[in-house]
Amino acid sequence: MPQRGRIRPTDGRILHGFPEAAFIWDATLLHFASLGYRCIAPNLRGFEQSSSPTDPSHYRAKYLVQDIAALIAIVSPNQPLAALVAHDWGGAVAWNLANQLPQLMRKLCIINSPHPGTFLRDLKTNAQQQAASSYMNFLCRPDAEQLLAEDDFRRLFEFFTRLGAVDGKYPWLTAQVKAHYREAWTHGLTGGCNYYRASPLKPPLDDKSAIHGIEIAHEALTVSIPTQVIWGMQDVALPPSLLDGLQNYIAQLQIHRVEDATHWIIHEQPARVHALLQDFLA
Secondary structure (H helix, E strand, O other): OOEEOOOOOOOEEEEOOOOOOHHHHHHHHHHHHOOOOOEEEOOOOOOOOOOOOOOHHHHOHHHHHHHHHHHHHHHOOOOOEOEEEEEOHHHHHHHHHHHHOHHHEOOEEEEOOOOHHHHHHHHHHOHHHHHHOOHHHHHOOOOHHHHHHHHHHHHHHHHHHOOOOEOOEOOOOOHHHHHHHHHHHOOOOHHHHHHHHHOOOOOOOOOOOHHHHOOOOHHHOOEOOOEEEEEEOOOOOOOHHHHOOHHHOEOOEEEEEEOOOOOOHHHHOHHHHHHHHHHHHO
């Protein structure tokens, strides 16, 4: 049986985002294990029971990439991964890893996680993206984790109910799923908030905000391996405009737009996600 959050021989790595944890991939692990794949879904640095440095600088991209590269070296030392699959913040790590160390994987699959090139562009110039990402500045507040924990994690659950409802509904967010989230969040929220504190990619607060001065060299944004992007088109936080121009960075690109899904497509349509991943791996 595949095990989440534990090291084991693997053909694939699956990375989660905020405010989630490795358990969100349980159904995916079971599905691909039944097909003969060996998979691992780790808790990223700062989440659930992973190590959680308190210094935000320890969550800079170079350290997050080093974490995943080191784990791949342990679990798949003699051959590249069949695929690296990632969502949200896990995708931010995966984009960087695929650019810097493409030899570690044969394929890359990204699910609703913006490419740094298009994200930087839209944070600078797109008022819709700036408004949609305004929550990032809230999560950088020194009291963000205390506010998120108030009222039985009310604000955290609103990430799902306000940012990811299809036709105002979110049937996947059951009492059992909520219990999983509560258990994960009780281990602390500082690590998750530190991803936002450490990132230079945040919407500007004024004309002097640091984002206006950021430039990333094109060669630091390219991906040479076959890449699949799955995008829930009703994502409120990450609008579909982030897909525009992806072909400028990725030579072998497939984009699958899922019209009736949000940022939380993994929960909403797991069978659809599994089928797309399965076809891509084949």
